[in-house]
Amino acid sequence: MTDIAPPHLAPLLMIPGPVEVSPEVLAAFSVPPPGHTAPALVEAFGASLESMRRVWSAEPASQPFVIGGGGTAAMDMAVANLVAAGDRVLVVKTGYFSDRLAEMLRRQGAATVEVAAAPGDAPDLEAVREALAGQPSGGRCTALFATHVDTSTGVRIDPEPLARLAREHGMLSVFDGVCATAGETFDMAGWDADVYLTGSQKALGLPPGLALMVASPRALAARAARRGPPPPMYLDWEVWQPVLRAYEERRAAYFSTPPTNLILALAAGLAAIEAEGVAPRIARHQQAARALRAAWRALGLEILPKRDELAANTLSAIRLPATASGAVTANDLVARISAHGVNVAGGLLHDLRNRYFRIGHMGWVIGRPDLLRRTVAAVAAALRDCGLALPAPGAASGDAERQALAALDDLPVRS
Ligand code: PMP
Numbered sequence: 001m002t003d004i005a006p007p008h009l010a011p012l013l014m015i016p017g018p019v020e021v022s023p024e025v026l027a028a029f030s031v032p033p034p035g036h037t038a039p040a041l042v043e044a045f046g047a048s049l050e051s052m053r054r055v056w057s058a059e060p061a062s063q064p065f066v067i068g069g070g071g072t073a074a075m076d077m078a079v080a081n082l083v084a085a086g087d088r089v090l091v092v093k094t095g096y097f098s099d100r101l102a103e104m105l106r107r108q109g110a111a112t113v114e115v116a117a118a119p120g121d122a123p124d125l126e127a128v129r130e131a132l133a134g135q136p137s138g139g140r141c142t143a144l145f146a147t148h149v150d151t152s153t154g155v156r157i158d159p160e161p162l163a164r165l166a167r168e169h170g171m172l173s174v175f176d177g178v179c180a181t182a183g184e185t186f187d188m189a190g191w192d193a194d195v196y197l198t199g200s201q202k203a204l205g206l207p208p209g210l211a212l213m214v215a216s217p218r219a220l221a222a223r224a225a226r227r228g229p230p231p232p233m234y235l236d237w238e239v240w241q242p243v244l245r246a247y248e249e250r251r252a253a254y255f256s257t258p259p260t261n262l263i264l265a266l267a268a269g270l271a272a273i274e275a276e277g278v279a280p281r282i283a284r285h286q287q288a289a290r291a292l293r294a295a296w297r298a299l300g301l302e303i304l305p306k307r308d309e310l311a312a313n314t315l316s317a318i319r320l321p322a323t324a325s326g327a328v329t330a331n332d333l334v335a336r337i338s339a340h341g342v343n344v345a346g347g348l349l350h351d352l353r354n355r356y357f358r359i360g361h362m363g364w365v366i367g368r369p370d371l372l373r374r375t376v377a378a379v380a381a382a383l384r385d386c387g388l389a390l391p392a393p394g395a396a397s398g399d400a401e402r403q404a405l406a407a408l409d410d411l412p413v414r415s
Contacts, residue, residue: 008020008026009371010341011338011341011342011343012341012342012343012365012371012374012375013343014342014343014344014359014360014361014365014375015343015344015345015358015359015360016151016179016202016314016315016345016358016359016360016362017151017178017179017199017201017202017208017360017362018201018202018207018208019201019202019205019360019362019363019364019365020363020364020365020371021205021206021207021265021269021363021364022205022269022272022363022364022415023415024268024269024272025205025206025207025265025268025269025272025364027268028264028265028267028268028269029206029207029261029262029264029265029268030261031261031264033260033261034260034261034264035260036252036254036257036258036260037252037254038260040264041252041258041260041263041264042247042250042251042252043250043267044263044264044266044267045066045247045258045263045267046247046248046249046250047267047270047271048064048066048263048266048267048270049064049066049244049247049248050248051267051270051271051273051274052064052066052212052214052270053214054274054278055181055182055270055273055274055278056181056186056188056196056214057186057187057188057189057190057278058188058189058196058214058216059188059189059216059217061217062188062189062214062215062216062217063214063215063220063237063241063244064212064213064214064244065077065211065212065213065214065215065237065240065244066210066211066212066244066258066263066266067210067211067234067235067240067256067258068209068210068211068256068257068258068259068262069209069210069211070199070201070208070209070211071176071178071197071198071199071202071211072100072211073211073235074176074178074197074198074199074211074212074213075100075101075104075176075178075197076104076235077197077211077213077231077235077237078145078174078195078197078213078215079101079104079105079108079145080108080231080232080235080236081215081219081222081223081226081231081235081236081237082143082172082174082194082195082219082222082223082226083105083108083110083142083143084108084109084110084226084227084228085108085109085110085228086109086110086111087108087109087110087111087142087143088110088111088112088113088135088139088140088141088142089105089110089111089112089113089141089142089143089144089145090112090113090114090115090128090131090132090141090143090144090145090171091105091112091113091114091115091144091145091146092115092122092123092128092144092145092146092147092157092162093114093115093116093117093123093147094116094117094121094122094123094146094147094150094153094155094157095119095147095150095151095152095153095155095348095349096150096151096152096153096348096349097147097150097151097152097176097178097179098116098145098146098147098150098176101145101147101176102114102145105145111139113131113132113135113141115127115128115131118306119153119304119349119351119352120153120155120304120305120306120310120317121155121305121306121310122155122156122157122310125161125162125165128144128162128165129165132165132169140169140170140171141169141171142171142172143166143171143172143173143174143194144162144165144166144171144172144173144174145174145175145176146159146162146173146174146175146176147175147176147178148175148176148177148179148180148181148184148186148196149177149178149179149180149183149184149312149314149315150179151178151179151315151348151358152317152347152348152349153304153305153317153349154303154304154305154311154312154315154316154317154358155304155305155310155311155312155317156180156184156305156310156311156312156313157310159173159175159186159191159193160187160191162175163175163191163192163193163194164191164192166193166194167192172194172195172218172219172222173192173193173194173195174193174194174195174197174219175193175195175196175197176197176198177196177197177198178197178198178199178202179202179203179312179314179315179362180198180202180203180312180314181196181198181202181203181204181212182198182203182204182205182273182278182281182282183202183203183281183282183285183312183313183314183362183363184203184282184285184312184313184314185279185282188214188216192216193216194215194216194218194219194222195213195214195215195216195219196213196214197211197212197213198211198212198213199211199212200212200262200265200266200269202314202360202362202363203285203314203362203363204266204269204270204273204363205269205272205273205362205363205364206262206265206266206269207262207265209259209262210259210262210263210266212266215237220237220241223237223238224238234256239255240255243255276414282313284366284367284412284414285313285314285361285362285366286313287411287412288313288361288366288372288411289311289312289313289314289316289361291372291407291408291410291411292316292359292361292372292376292407292408293308293311293316294404294407295376295404295405295407295408296316296318296379296404298400298401298403298404298406298407299376299379299380299383299389299390299400299401299404300321300323300383300388300389300390300400301318301319301321301379302318302319302322303316303317303318303319304317304318304319304352304356305317313361313362314360314361314362315358315359315360315361315362316358316359316361317347317356317357317358318356318357318358318359319355319356320333320355320356320357320388321383321388323388324386324388328386328387328388329354329355330346330347330353330354330355330356330357331346331354332386333357333382333383333386333388334346334357336381336382336385336386337357337378337379337381337382339382339385340377340378340381340382341374341378342374342375342378342379344357344358344359344360344375344379345357345358345359345360346358359375359379364415366411367412367413367414367415368413368414368415369408369411369412369413372408372411373405373408376401376404376405376407376408377401377405380400380401380404389401
C-alpha cells in the first residue's frame, strides 16, 4: 500500500458525512447519466429496493423509499406522511438533529412532548416512560421520534427499548438513522420499528443526494388513514409506492426523475454491504470506533459521550483538551488538522461549538487502517502545533502518538 494519496484522497475527507467512497461505488457513479427507463437503471433500482429491506432487516411487506434529497428530506418525508396538525408526538432528544426533528414536527402542527438530556448523554427509558404517563387523557402521543446517532454529539441511543415502548403504547416509532444505518445495529422487523430513515452520504458509503427509508406496513396504514390535507406531492408515500413497486418488478415508471447515477452507486454500495454481511460490517465499524477511541485517549483527548456505550460507531465527537486555554478553539485545531491533509468537522452544539470537534469514521475508510492512521497522525500533529500535545514533562516526546497509532494495529484491511 502506498503512502501517496490518490487525488481524491488529498485532502482526506473525514467529516461525519459526506465520506470517502469505495472505488467500486465511485466507478458505478462515474458514468454518463442513464435515463430512468434504461434497463441497467431499472435493474439497479429494483435490486436496491430489495436489498434495502434486507440491510434494514425489515419485513417483506415493508416499503423502501428512495428519493433525491438529503437526510433532511427523509426526515420531512416521515413527518409529512405520519403526522397531522393537532397530533401529539414524543421526541427523544440527544442533540442538534433531534432538535431539527422537533422543529419539523411543530411546523407540521403537532404538539411535541420533548425528553432531552445534557450534551453527551441520552434520556433514560424511565424518563420517556414518565413523559408518556404524564400526558392528559385524550392527549395520547401517536408517535415517538428519535435520532439513532446524533451527529452533533456522537451519542448513540438504544432504539430497541424505545421501539418496544412505542408498541406498548400503540404509537408508531420513527428513527433517524442518517448517521447510523449500516454502521450501527438496527433490527427493524425484530424490534417492530416503523420507520428507519437515512441519507446516502454516511455509513452506506455513497455520495450525497439520496434520501432513503423503509416504512413498516403499520406506518403505511397510518399514512392511508391520516387526517387532513395530503403531504406535499414529492414527499407523499402514496404517490411513490406504485413507482417503486414497478421498479421492483423490473418495470420503469415515472413520477419525478430519480438521480440515476446515484441509483447506480446505491446498487453497488448495497451489493458490497450484502457481500460482506450487514452484521460483520457493523462489527467492523464498532471495532474501528473502539480503536480510534483508544487512540484519542492516548493523545490525551476525551470524547463528548458520557459513557462508552453511548459512543457511536460512526463518528467521534472529541473535546478540546482540558489544558487548552481559551485562546485555542476547536476551530483552530480543525484548521491545523486540515493543514496536515485531513478534513474534520467543528462542533455543532451551540453552547459547546468551539470546545469540541468531530471526526467521521464510516463506510469505506474503516477498511483502510492506513487512512485512519493518517487521520490520527494529523490530529497528533495539530495538537503539537497548538501546544496541546502530550506527553507530560519527563515522558519521551512522540510516545503518545506512537501509542495512539498502535491502537489501530489490529484493524483489518478491506479495500
Ligand atoms: N440527521 C442526522 C443524524 C444527520 O447527521 C444529518 C446530517 N448530518 C441529517 C439528519 C441531515 O441530513 P442532510 O444534511 O443530508 O440533510
